[in-house]
Amino acid sequence: MTGERAEESPNRACCAAFEPHRTDTRRSVRRPRHVDHWRPVHSWTERDVWSVLERHSVLPALPYQIGFHRLSCRSCIFQSADQAATLRHICPDDFERLAKYERRFGCTIRRDIDLHGLADRGRPFRAALNRPDLVARAISDRWTGSVRLSR
Numbered sequence: 001m002t003g004e005r006a007e008e009s010p011n012r013a014c015c016a017a018f019e020p021h022r023t024d025t026r027r028s029v030r031r032p033r034h035v036d037h038w039r040p041v042h043s044w045t046e047r048d049v050w051s052v053l054e055r056h057s058v059l060p061a062l063p064y065q066i067g068f069h070r071l072s073c074r075s076c077i078f079q080s081a082d083q084a085a086t087l088r089h090i091c092p093d094d095f096e097r098l099a100k101y102e103r104r105f106g107c108t109i110r111r112d113i114d115l116h117g118l119a120d121r122g123r124p125f126r127a128a129l130n131r132p133d134l135v136a137r138a139i140s141d142r143w144t145g146s147v148r149l150s151r
Contacts, residue, residue, distance in 0.1 A: 001038045007045055008070065017042040057149040062138035066090075067125025077109050081122030084115060089124040090135045 006013040020026070021037040041049060053060055063071055068083065075087060075098055088095040099115045108114045113121075128135055137144060 001040060003041055004039050005044055005046070005049070006042050012042075015039060015042065054149075059145075059147050059149050062134055065134055066127045066131070066138055075109070079118070081118050081120075082125060083122070084119040085122035086124040086128045088115075088119040090128050091139060095119070 004012045004015060006015070017039050019037055021035040024033065024035040026032050026034040050060075052058075059065075061071060067086065072078075074091070075094070076083075079087070084095075095115065098109065102108045102114050110118060
């Protein structure tokens with residue numbers, strides 16, 4: 001079960017809400033394995049997602065609270081300039097390690113620009129600047145806090 005929504009991209013729109021997973025081998029004679037892939041929110045809009053979270057008093061994931069619009073790898077190759085600037089602000093050591101890899105291998109994560117250049121074009125998300133408590137919790141490997149909104 002995964003949370004892809006058709007609205008997110010043309011590639012995700014092509015996926016079915018329910019289909020055999022790419023690792024499915026149910027027709028294999030040697031090693032059959034039945035694996036289905038269900039995308040329960042595939043047809044939902046972003047507004048639908050936020051409405052359900054609010055209706056059930058579910059606290060949005062910390063990256064959303066910081067300003068990220070979707071969750072994927074922290075240093076996704078598709079990151080925006082603002083995401084790169086935010087990453088450089090909240091995880092400077094990790095950011096610099098990736099920038100060093102770019103220099104070492106002579107290949108950038110993005111085809112058109114290196115990480116520092118991309119981050120220079122953006123601005124860190126406001127919450128990343130103003131809410132160090134959120135940042136600390138978001139980059140921690142241990143969860144602290146509730147998953148419910150306090151009312």
